[in-house]
Amino acid sequence: MTEQELRDPKRKPSREGVLRAMSKVAEILPPTPLLPLEVDGRTLWCKAEMLQPIGAFKIRGAWHRISDLSDEERQRGVVGVSSGNHAQGVAWAAKRLGIPAIIVMPENAPKAKIQATQALGAEVVLYKRPGQDRDAIAAELVERTGGTLVHAFGDPWVIEGQGTLGLEAEAQLKARGLDGPIHIIACCGGGGLSGGLALACPEATLSIAEPEGWDDVIRSLAAGEIVSVTDQHHPTPCDALQTPRTYPINFDILKLRVASSAVVKPVEIAAAMRLAFEKLHLVVEPGGAAALAAVLAGKVELKATPVITLSGGNVDWDTYHAMVGGTA
Known part of the structure; x- marks a missing residue:
């Protein structure tokens, strides 16, 4: 290829x-x-x-995805959805590359995962699990910010x-x-x-x-x-x-x-x-x-x-x- x-x-x-x-x-x-x-x-x-x-392990896929973004895509940032491990992978890669990151995470995710994601500089948007559709929330954020969706597994x-x-x-x-x-x-x-x-x-x-x-x-x-x-x-x-x-x-x-x-x-x-x-x-x-x-x-x-x-x-x-x- x-x-x-x-x-x-x-x-x-x-x-x-x-x-x-x-x-x-x-x-x-x-x-x-x-x-x-x-x-x-x-x-x-x-x-x-x-x-x-x-x-x-989520750092592997997050780095591969985000490091391939164009300069224009990097300026618009990334949006992720995760219960916490992919969230940290995306946040880590984004911080290393100087890219803004928004992560959609469930309210009942382990506190350690939410806090670690925030500590890496990502903005965390919480949703109710079960009850709310995290993919729909992420899609709205992508539409509003122009960011690139970095999906936890469907990418x-x-x-x-x-x-x-x-x-x-x-x-x-x-x-x-x-x-x-x-x-x-x-x-x-x-x-x-x-x-x-x-x-x-x-x-x-x-x-x-x-x-x-x-x-x-x-x-x-x-x-x-x-x-x-x-x-x-x-x-x-x-x-x-x-x-x-x-x-x-x-x-x-x-x-x-x-x-x-x-x-x-x-x-x-x-x-x-x-x-x-x-x-x-x-x-x-x-x-x-x-x-x-x-x-x-x-x-x-x-x-x-x-x-x-x-x-x-x-x-x-x-x-x-x-x-x-x-x-x-």
Whole structure:
């Protein structure tokens, strides 16, 4: 693809785009650790994305998208929608590039995520979740400001940027002499990360994990068409994975590549968070622990060298204490 084609907002994400994103991400961010975790005699390789500057993998896609804006687009700024991790990614990239950013966030997002987004200089517009349509609010802001929408998962740049996690993991395994087939188990909300991983690692087996009540991607794959979350009032500790429905740009990739999936319960997520703390000495937020929870609960049959996304660590202390302490 030509440079012009790779900058076309109407294009489909591609592996070529992931490789381009990797060259850009590598210039500003060191690889996050790929840590071994021994469980029942099997080594799980955990990608510690909570060690990113914003505490989550979302910085990858945000940087790829925003760094490609033209000078004119940068002057008008960007608009994002997020429960908090993508918000911080957009805010971080915008601050680094001197671009104004407005982020639409739910009122019930973790305070740590709202405060961190504001601390990075972004304007935060709060909405009621459930009850208000965040995409409609963002569309109005784009119309009013002329800014560029940087969607949390329904954007070719964002999908490609998230896929760089897979390229890093493959290189890290090869550096350890593990150059055989891999099995990626990914936390899934809207499908941006899993879609990017599917493009980045075409030979890998791909599994996804979603929280109970918010398993719209899994149900969409089973139905063969996109379906929405049935009850947006369903409680879940996984605020990062509360997406009402996926987008065609993600679904078109995932329907061809997802080999297996798992719906995880809060108690299983808590067990994964606890194990990550005890064995890896890492703080993982509930949504970031969904993939590990699926493996520990025996809901995903491992097919090759397992790579598990620990996708974020932005969590309020009270929530973390309740989950890890067993009182949630």
